[in-house]
Amino acid sequence: xxxxxxxxxxxxxxxxxxxxxxxAAAGERALIDTTRSPSAKMYMVDLADTRWTTGFWAxxxxxxxTTMVPHMWEILSSDTESHAWANYRIAAGLQKGTFSGxxxxxxxxxxxxxxxxxxxxxxxxxxxxxxxxxIIAVVAKAQREDGYLHTQTIIPQRNGEPTKEFADREHxxxxxxxxxxxxxCVHYRVTGKTTLLxxxxxxxDYIDHLCKTKPQELARxxxxxxxxxxxxxxxxxxREPRYLELAKQLIEIRSLVPPEVGSDQNQDRMPFxxxxxAVGHAVRANYLYxxxxxxxxxxxxxxxxxTITAIADNVAGxxxxxxxxxxxxxxxxxxxxxxxxxxxxxxxIHQAYGRDYxxxxxxxxxxxxxxxxxxxxxxxxxxxxxxxxxADLFEQTLYNGVLPGISLEGKDYFYVNALKKLEDFKWxxxxxxxxxxxxxxxxxxPPNVVRTIAEAHNYVYxxxxxxxxxxxxGASTLDTAWIDGARIKLTQETDYPWSGAVKFxxxxxxxxxxxxxxxxxxxxxxxxxxxxxNGQSVEGQLAPGxxxxxxxxxxxxxxxxxxxxxxxxxxxxxxxxxxxxDQLAVRFGPxxxxxxxxxxxxxxxxxxxxxxxxxxxxxxxxxxxxxxGANVMTLTLPAYAMGRSPWTPGQLYREAALPAPRxxxxxxxxxxxxxxxxxxxxxxxxxxx
Ligand SMILES: [Zn+2]
Numbered sequence: 039x040x041x042x043x044x045x046x047x048x049x050x051x052x053x054x055x056x057x058x059x060x061x062a063a064a065g066e067r068a069l070i071d072t073t074r075s076p077s078a079k080m081y082m083v084d085l086a087d088t089r090w091t092t093g094f095w096a097x098x099x100x101x102x103x104t105t106m107v108p109h110m111w112e113i114l115s116s117d118t119e120s121h122a123w124a125n126y127r128i129a130a131g132l133q134k135g136t137f138s139g140x141x142x143x144x145x146x147x148x149x150x151x152x153x154x155x156x157x158x159x160x161x162x163x164x165x166x167x168x169x170x171x172x173i174i175a176v177v178a179k180a181q182r183e184d185g186y187l188h189t190q191t192i193i194p195q196r197n198g199e200p201t202k203e204f205a206d207r208e209h210x211x212x213x214x215x216x217x218x219x220x221x222x223c224v225h226y227r228v229t230g231k232t233t234l235l236x237x238x239x240x241x242x243d244y245i246d247h248l249c250k251t252k253p254q255e256l257a258r259x260x261x262x263x264x265x266x267x268x269x270x271x272x273x274x275x276x277r278e279p280r281y282l283e284l285a286k287q288l289i290e291i292r293s294l295v296p297p298e299v300g301s302d303q304n305q306d307r308m309p310f311x312x313x314x315x316a317v318g319h320a321v322r323a324n325y326l327y328x329x330x331x332x333x334x335x336x337x338x339x340x341x342x343x344x345t346i347t348a349i350a351d352n353v354a355g356x357x358x359x360x361x362x363x364x365x366x367x368x369x370x371x372x373x374x375x376x377x378x379x380x381x382x383x384x385x386x387i388h389q390a391y392g393r394d395y396x397x398x399x400x401x402x403x404x405x406x407x408x409x410x411x412x413x414x415x416x417x418x419x420x421x422x423x424x425x426x427x428x429a430d431l432f433e434q435t436l437y438n439g440v441l442p443g444i445s446l447e448g449k450d451y452f453y454v455n456a457l458k459k460l461e462d463f464k465w466x467x468x469x470x471x472x473x474x475x476x477x478x479x480x481x482x483x484p485p486n487v488v489r490t491i492a493e494a495h496n497y498v499y500x501x502x503x504x505x506x507x508x509x510x511x512g513a514s515t516l517d518t519a520w521i522d523g524a525r526i527k528l529t530q531e532t533d534y535p536w537s538g539a540v541k542f543x544x545x546x547x548x549x550x551x552x553x554x555x556x557x558x559x560x561x562x563x564x565x566x567x568x569x570x571x572n573g574q575s576v577e578g579q580l581a582p583g584x585x586x587x588x589x590x591x592x593x594x595x596x597x598x599x600x601x602x603x604x605x606x607x608x609x610x611x612x613x614x615x616x617x618x619x620d621q622l623a624v625r626f627g628p629x630x631x632x633x634x635x636x637x638x639x640x641x642x643x644x645x646x647x648x649x650x651x652x653x654x655x656x657x658x659x660x661x662x663x664x665x666x667g668a669n670v671m672t673l674t675l676p677a678y679a680m681g682r683s684p685w686t687p688g689q690l691y692r693e694a695a696l697p698a699p700r701x702x703x704x705x706x707x708x709x710x711x712x713x714x715x716x717x718x719x720x721x722x723x724x725x726x727x
Contacts, residue, residue, distance in 0.1 A: 067227060069156075069496040071274040072421055073521050075335040077343075079424040080500040080507055085159040085228055087518035088495040093533055095494060095512040097669060098441070102491045103157050105448035110150050110488055111169075119476055122147040125189035129196065130179035137193040140479055142210040144189050145217035145264065148177075150485035152221040153492040159228040160495075170225065174233045177218070181237050185244030188214050204248075207259045207304075215241040216265030223271045235275065242272050246284045249291065257291040257306070258299055262322045266329020267414070270336060285333050289342070302372035303387045311345050316353045316391045317372055320365025320403075321482075323391060324411025331418035343422065350419055353412070354431060356394035360609065360623055360722065361442075361630050361709060362435030363455055365408035367392040368401065368467065395614040399458035399723060401467065406452055406483035409439035410490050417497060420509070424502075426584050429509045430560040436494065436510075437535065438630045441710035443487035445473050446666040451484040452713075453477055457632075457722040460645065462685075472717050498530075505553045507585065511540050511602075524548035526592075535627045536662075536671045538562075538602030547592035554592075555585035556600055561628065566603030572596060602627070606658035606673050608651065611723075621723040622649045624673065624706055626660075631673055631706040635719035639702055642679045644719045647704060648727040649677050659703075666714040670707065677704035678727050699727065 068085060072078035090096040115123045121138035126147070128135045151173060158166040181187040186203060188211045194201040204211060222238035225231065245265060248256045260266075266288055273281035293309040300306040302317040305326050316323055327346050334342040358364060372387040389403055413435045420428035443452050450473035459471050477484070499516050500507040506526060511534040519525045527546035534540060542554075558567050560583035567580040571588060580586045588598065604627035611618040624631040635644045649655065659674040681698035712720050 067521075069224065069493055070271065070332075070418070070421070071223075071227075072335055075274070075421075077338040078335045078421045080421055080502045080505075081521070082496055082500050083516065083518040085156065085224070085496065087516060088498050089160065089515050090495055091513045091515055091529070091531075093513040094535060094669070095514070098491055099160075099495070101446070101448045101668075102153070102488060103161065106444065106488045106491065107150070107153050107157055109449050110485060111154075113476060113481075113484075114147055114150060120478055120481060122481070125193065126176050126180045129189040129192040130176045131196065132176065132179070135193075136197075137190045140481070141188075141190050141208065142213055142262070142482055144187065145210065145214040146482050146485050148214075148217040148221040149482075149489050152217075152224050153485065153489035155221065155225045155228050156489065156492040167229065170229070171231075171233070174225075174237070178233065178237050181240060184247075185240035185242070186211075186215075187218060187237070187241055204252075204255055204259050207261050209259070210261055212245065212256070212260055212265045213262045215245060216263065216268040219265065219268030219272050223268075223275045226275060238268075238272055239276070239278075242269055242281055242284065245269070245288075246280060249284055249287050253287070253291040254294040254296075256288075257294050260288070260292065260306075260326075261304060262319075262325050263288070263329055264325055266326065267332050270329070270332035273336065282336055285329075286337055286339075289330060289333055301385050301387075303385065303390065307385075311341050313345055314348050314352065315394075316349050316357055316364070318387050318390050320389060320391050320408035321405055321411050324364065324408055324415050328411060328415040328418050331415060331422060335418070335422060346415075346419070350415070350428075352394070353391075354427075357391055357397070358412075358431075359397055359402065359404065359457060360434075360438075360611070360625075361404075361455070361457060362412065362431065362437075362439035363402070363404035363409045364412045365389055365391060365403050365405055366397050368403045395612065395616070397611075397615050398617050399721070400456060400460065400463055401465075402454070402456045402458075404439075404455040404457075406440070406443035406455060407486050409435055409443070409455070410483075410486045413440060413490065421500070424507075424585075426557050427560060429557050430583060432497065433510060433559070433628050434561075436490075436497075437628045438709050440487055440490050442712070443483055444491070446668040446711060446714050450475050451477065451487070453480060453483050456720075459718070459720045461719055462687075473713055504551060505555060505587075507555045507557075508542075509557055511535075511557075520548075524550075526552070534602075535604065535629055536660075538604035538627065540600045540602070542598040542600075544592045544596040544598075545594050547594070547596075549591065551589050551591050553587045553589040554598060555587045556598070557585050558582050559602065559628065561607075561625065562602055562604075568601045570599040573599075606631075606656075606660070606675070608649065608656065610726075618723045620726050622651070622726050623723050624649075624675075626671070626673060626708075630709045630722060632709045632712050632720050632722045633704065633724060634707055634712050634715075636715055637672075637705040637707065642702065643684065644721060646680050646682050647677055648680050648699070648725045649675075649704075650727045665707065665711045668711065668714075670711050672705050672707055674703050674705045676701055677724075678702075680725075680727070 068082035072081040090099050113119045117124045122143045127133040191201050191203050218241050219238040222234040226235040269281050269285045292306050295306040303319050305318050305323055330342050330346050369388045371384050416428045416431040452473050454469040456471050498510045501520055513532050514530045517527045528542050528544045530542050532540040558580050562582045569576040606626045609623045655676050661672050663672050678699040
């Protein structure tokens with residue numbers, strides 16, 4: 039943050055609000071800027087204030103910087119592999135041709151651009167800055183003068199073909215413009231340049247005009263509404279009150295969607311505030327809920343918070359996989375009888391939330407984008423409430439839901455994420471259950487996962503008045519300032535998630551009391567965490583699922599030592615989840631583990647393996663290993679090969695025979711690391727003997 043603005047805010051706090059109607063200085067502020075959001079309980083540190091140093095996340099970020107981001111540019115800029123960049127160039131008049139690719143390609147390209155901007159924030163590599171400038175020049179040229187940007191429509195219009203915008207709600211126009219706006223806010227905060235921000239303002243003005251003149255049409259086209267989050271962020275960046283009003287209106291106009299058009303699939307069957315359950319397309323749903331959370335942060339409209347809290351409880355309590363993934367089903371019907379008992383109200387849904395407890399493993403849909411949307415939503419719930427429960431959900435999703443979306447080497451992608459894969463299950467699901475090097479017809483997930491990994495460090499720490507929140511653990515440095523200008527610097531040394539020992543060393547702190555709030559993860563066992571300051575034990579509550587606060591005037595050299603009891607543990611699901619009845623999953627701290635068939639001894643089939651709950655079968659042996667160049671920890675424990683005979687093809691039932699179990703050492707790998715060693719079978723849940 040610029041020193042001038044810090045100084046100005048300190049001495050003229052009220053005037054500062056007015057003055058900042060002028061766009062803020064570069065670097066101000068963060069990925070999601072809630073510094074001045076009346077209903078947020080915390081705000082993020084700036085985009086380059088946290089740096090990974092060693093260990094798990096430093097390794098992931100390094101792969102992101104050196105492989106994921108540059109490799110994705112190779113895909114996006116190759117006309118044969120993806121037409122995303124070509125579409126922009128054609129729309130800008132720099133290349134001849136026609137539009138090709140899915141309608142949401144523009145937005146997906148900009149997700150990758152956001153990752154690029156984040157990498158630049160950390161590296162300050164001038165080549166990236168130049169690359170961004172070159173891309174922005176083309177995007178700006180492709181954008182219509184009135185702010186509309188959707189190359190699928192602009193290209194034929196440029197070629198003289200009459201093509202109407204917003205003709206088809208599945209054209210994702212507002213989604214594309216939403217990602218433009220979000221990427222522009224990040225780019226502006228990183229570089230101070232308004233080049234892309236100018237495009238974002240034009241796009242927002244276009245949406246604003248549409249909201250005033252054709253609100254019903256705009257509401258009907260709010261498919262996967264990334265623009266809700268985008269418009270709020272643009273308001274935060276520019277302090278233009280019109281954008282906040284627009285963001286509020288975008289939620290209100292959802293009620294204008296006519297009943298014959300509205301559906302659970304798009305969460306517009308009923309007015310937003312009437313909803314109590316997560317329904318329909320899970321990416322669309324989670325983007326909507328995250329956008330509403332952003333609106334609440336600014337508006338304080340309690341009826342919005344009440345609705346998203348009810349829906350969040352529904353997901354966490356009934357519709358969430360143990361991997362933090364959402365959107366269980368490929369295709370189905372909604373609402374499956376809830377509230378609408380007449381057949382005529384039943385509509386189809388796809389890529390969607392199912393019924394409560396409907397969590398199949400073999401056929402799980404779990405689009406990677408839905409998981410990322412869930413992460414964005416739970417993060418915002420944390421910002422609004424300060425409840426550690428949401429940080430737990432965010433961490434669960436980040437490690438077990440987001441990371442599997444890309445291979446450890448950074449070049450192959452999952453679109454859907456099953457929790458079980460069996461070779462004998464031959465049903466032709468529409469999406470691959472091995473990672474793919476490209477998915478030209480639907481490249482939404484790959485750049486989404488890359489930007490999330492590029493930005494993961496932003497979620498480690500957050501701030502509120504005289505308080506530093508530590509939400510995630512990972513070896514890192516922090517050098518940041520509260521909005522009043524007071525600075526704090528520290529290092530976090532840890533081998534988390536492989537170890538629960540975390541050491542913070544303060545190197546600079548304000549000369550006044552500051553509370554450091556340390557998250558005690560909800561997955562840890564009560565009474566196991568310990569906390570010391572400069573070697574002295576701290577008395578008080580360290581309850582799982584809360585933040586433990588230590589308040590004092592910190593001095594340079596002060597050391598906070600937190601020890602979390604990271605141990606392998608066996609988990610079971612509510613028996614209403616039919617697919618996991620009498621089965622167990624293994625967790626190690628925040629990580630979910632799985633059995634991959636290449637770890638089985640010869641002659642043991644994945645479907646014949648069982649775990650046991652007694653103490654002698656809980657003797658886990660951890661081992662450091664490398665999978666596809668990444669450092670992981672495997673867990674080996676005594677398990678059973680049940681000795682059941684194989685099934686013959688076409689056989690559906692048979693008389694059960696007494697099994698002849700024999701013990702063997704079973705090796706499990708972190709779920710995020712599965713599928714990196716060829717085409718294997720896999721299962722998260724294993725039967726309990
Ligand atoms: Zn996707």
